[in-house]
Amino acid sequence: MMRTWQLVLTCTAVWLTVGPSPGRAEEPPLPNLQHPHAPRWPEGVTPERLSDPAEAARVAEWLAQQYPEPRPEAVRMLIAILRGSRLMGNDGWFGPAQSRFDWAWLLNCHRLPADTAEITADQFKSKKAFFDHLDRNGDGKIKAEDLDWSERQPYVIQWQFVQRWARRLDRDGDGLISPEEWQEFYQRIARNKEGGIRVADLRAALIPRGRSSLEPGDAPSVPVLVRGLYAQEIGAMNPGPALGEPAPDFTLRTPDGSRSITLSSYRKDRPLVLCFGNFTCGPFRSLYPEVEAVYERHREHADFLMIYVREAHPEDGWKMISNERQGVAVAQPKLYEERVSVCQQFCKKLQPRMTVVVDELDDRVGGTYSGMPARLYVLDRLGRIAYKSGRGPFGFKPWEMEQALIMACMEAEADQPR
Ligand SMILES: [Ca+2]
Numbered sequence: 082m083m084r085t086w087q088l089v090l091t092c093t094a095v096w097l098t099v100g101p102s103p104g105r106a107e108e109p110p111l112p113n114l115q116h117p118h119a120p121r122w123p124e125g126v127t128p129e130r131l132s133d134p135a136e137a138a139r140v141a142e143w144l145a146q147q148y149p150e151p152r153p154e155a156v157r158m159l160i161a162i163l164r165g166s167r168l169m170g171n172d173g174w175f176g177p178a179q180s181r182f183d184w185a186w187l188l189n190c191h192r193l194p195a196d197t198a199e200i201t202a203d204q205f206k207s208k209k210a211f212f213d214h215l216d217r218n219g220d221g222k223i224k225a226e227d228l229d230w231s232e233r234q235p236y237v238i239q240w241q242f243v244q245r246w247a248r249r250l251d252r253d254g255d256g257l258i259s260p261e262e263w264q265e266f267y268q269r270i271a272r273n274k275e276g277g278i279r280v281a282d283l284r285a286a287l288i289p290r291g292r293s294s295l296e297p298g299d300a301p302s303v304p305v306l307v308r309g310l311y312a313q314e315i316g317a318m319n320p321g322p323a324l325g326e327p328a329p330d331f332t333l334r335t336p337d338g339s340r341s342i343t344l345s346s347y348r349k350d351r352p353l354v355l356c357f358g359n360f361t362c363g364p365f366r367s368l369y370p371e372v373e374a375v376y377e378r379h380r381e382h383a384d385f386l387m388i389y390v391r392e393a394h395p396e397d398g399w400k401m402i403s404n405e406r407q408g409v410a411v412a413q414p415k416l417y418e419e420r421v422s423v424c425q426q427f428c429k430k431l432q433p434r435m436t437v438v439v440d441e442l443d444d445r446v447g448g449t450y451s452g453m454p455a456r457l458y459v460l461d462r463l464g465r466i467a468y469k470s471g472r473g474p475f476g477f478k479p480w481e482m483e484q485a486l487i488m489a490c491m492e493a494e495a496d497q498p499r
């Protein structure tokens with residue numbers, strides 16, 4: 082009797098989900114087609130058909146004709162996917178951060194002419210700790226290149242390499258390399274070798290061969306990426322607020338439900354950092370401890386808030402073998418309570434000390450700020466967007482954000498009544 086009831090309930094649930102309209106159950110319709118920033122989609126084409134490169138190229142051409150340049154961000158990303166992008170961070174909607182706090186701002190703040198090449202410690206008008214962070218390469222001078230986080234900078238290339246290395250060592254994905262993980266890495270690559278690790282072993286372990294730097298089992302197919310784009314799992318379709326705009330207000334609850342946090346209730350005389358992220362985004366987990374480190378360094382003169390958003394790599398989307406190995410395997414929450422529960426898993430693993438709030442299931446805040454899958458903002462003391470990182474995971478650069486935050490703090494300091 083129980084079984085019959087279960088069957089009836091299951092059938093009813095399936096019918097309610099799929100509805101009576103025609104269409105094969107294994108190819109559900111694209112979500113969010115009515116979203117104001119969703120790219121138009123050709124009639125009768127399912128994402129699954131785009132496994133055929135010729136069909137993908139045809140749809141890319143159709144989109145290119147539908148949207149003359151300059152194209153919306155989501156259209157740029159979709160066309161890049163259809164033309165073979167596997168989301169390596171240098172195409173589609175990925176791009177550099179935007180910041181009011183750049184080299185020109187710093188020179189102006191010091192009343193130095195625009196062609197000045199460097200600022201020395203003696204000339205610097207704020208705390209020594211601030212100088213040390215702005216002098217990224219530690220040569221005792223701040224130069225324009227210290228503030229340049231584009232990929233042409235050797236420092237940034239090295240930094241990305243270290244980040245990839247750290248992720249390979251961090252087997253449980255908590256953003257820290259434990260002594261056991263360090264030892265395990267040594268054993269893994271030195272296995273069957275006499276007398277330690279050779280340079281070639283390190284190279285083989287840290288510079289994987291092949292087209293993708295993703296681990297085996299993590300590389301996505303075109304249909305998975307197209308569905309991920311419309312589901313806003315690989316990123317929000319909205320481009321988010323522009324530099325200088327007032328930060329859109331919101332109220333969200335903490336994961337324990339005990340508090341509601343409203344953005345506009347934060348102090349007006351100091352900067353505020355917004356950190357967007359989710360549990361299943363591996364690069365975000367890997368870098369989150371660095372955001373916490375920035376929080377510890379600057380909590381005395383700035384506010385911080387983390388907004389927990391939609392999962393990037395749920396089991397029913399672009400699932401990652403590397404996540405499963407780390408015990409990070411969750412379906413995309415269908416209820417707010419489920420998202421809260423995944424956020425609690427995140428909190429258990431990453432132990433955030435800054436305040437965390439959970440976005441509503443309709444992604445009202447993550448969507449507005451283009452916060453999915455991960456992104457950083459610095460709001461100035463007037464609540465305007467002063468720094469907006471590139472889209473995560475590639476644009477998620479905590480140390481770039483820290484430099485902008487330091488300059489936002491210098492600006493706030495200079496404005497204080499004396
Ligand atoms: Ca320097």
Ligand SMILES: [Ca+2]
Nearest residue numbers: 251253255257
């Ligand atoms: Ca670890």
